[in-house]
Amino acid sequence: MSRYVLVLYYSKYGTTRQMAHLIAEGIEQEGLPYGLEARIRTVPEIAPVTTVQAPSVPLEGELYCELEDLRQCAGLALGSPTRFGNMASPLKYFLDQTSSLWLAGDLQGKPACMFTATGTMHGGQESTLLSMMNPLLHHGMFLMGLPYAHPALSSTQRGGTPYGASYVTGPSHDQPLTTEEKNLCLAQGRRLAKLAHILTGHERIQ
Numbered sequence: 228m229s230r231y232v233l234v235l236y237y238s239k240y241g242t243t244r245q246m247a248h249l250i251a252e253g254i255e256q257e258g259l260p261y262g263l264e265a266r267i268r269t270v271p272e273i274a275p276v277t278t279v280q281a282p283s284v285p286l287e288g289e290l291y292c293e294l295e296d297l298r299q300c301a302g303l304a305l306g307s308p309t310r311f312g313n314m315a316s317p318l319k320y321f322l323d324q325t326s327s328l329w330l331a332g333d334l335q336g337k338p339a340c341m342f343t344a345t346g347t348m349h350g351g352q353e354s355t356l357l358s359m360m361n362p363l364l365h366h367g368m369f370l371m372g373l374p375y376a377h378p379a380l381s382s383t384q385r386g387g388t389p390y391g392a393s394y395v396t397g398p399s400h401d402q403p404l405t406t407e408e409k410n411l412c413l414a415q416g417r418r419l420a421k422l423a424h425i426l427t428g429h430e431r432i433q
């Protein structure tokens with residue numbers, strides 16, 4: 228069975244999706260020599276009437292994440308747009324359905340990191356990244372940020388935080404990623420792949 232790091236994201240306008248693909252690129256830069264791939268998955272929208280179900284396969288883009296994708300991963304990069312300083316509800320809704328994994332301890336001892344996109348510079352990137360850590364700590368995952376060893380963390384004029392990669396997308400969410408924002412996404416992917424490789428090579432730490 229292939230070993231993979233899961234990149235699980237929600238994105239309405241596509242900016243968090245761009246980050247997901249860069250993080251996946253970083254994962255494979257570091258991970259492929261070890262046989263570690265990136266698997267990108269998204270989650271469906273949630274409707275005001277929650278009994279309405281989306282088709283199981285989306286019309287375009289990444290497949291919807293299944294619990295099995297999460298259960299079997301060697302590591303996790305979790306991405307969400309910032310919504311009022313918090314993660315977006317479709318991602319939270321998906322995470323709220325992961326109790327069976329929590330009960331079985333399936334994610335314990337696996338590494339995880341977070342990434343987010345905001346419209347504005349001081350619009351709550353860190354609070355969103357911190358909010359995304361809460362469910363992952365309950366799952367017993369090892370949380371990983373970005374160290375200041377990455378020069379882009381000090382030189383960035385827009386996104387990039389020690390809590391995780393971030394992207395300031397502008398009022399119409401169409402500002403291109405800066406070089407620093409891109410480099411930090413790639414670096415976060417590489418760091419996660421390295422950690423996932425090291426941790427899966429040993430006895431699982433509970």
Ligand SMILES: Cc1cc2nc3c(=O)[nH]c(=O)nc-3n(C[C@H](O)[C@H](O)[C@H](O)COP(=O)(O)O)c2cc1C
Pocket residue numbers: 237238239240241242243244307308309310311312313344345346347348349350351396399400
């Ligand atoms: C309901 C809602 C709440 C938002 N809250 C914030 C916020 O608190 N801070 C901010 O800077 N941007 C906020 N935004 C802007 C988005 O975070 C931004 O457009 C982001 O790039 C969207 O990501 P996406 O392209 O992956 O959907 C909000 C957008 C929406 C729709």
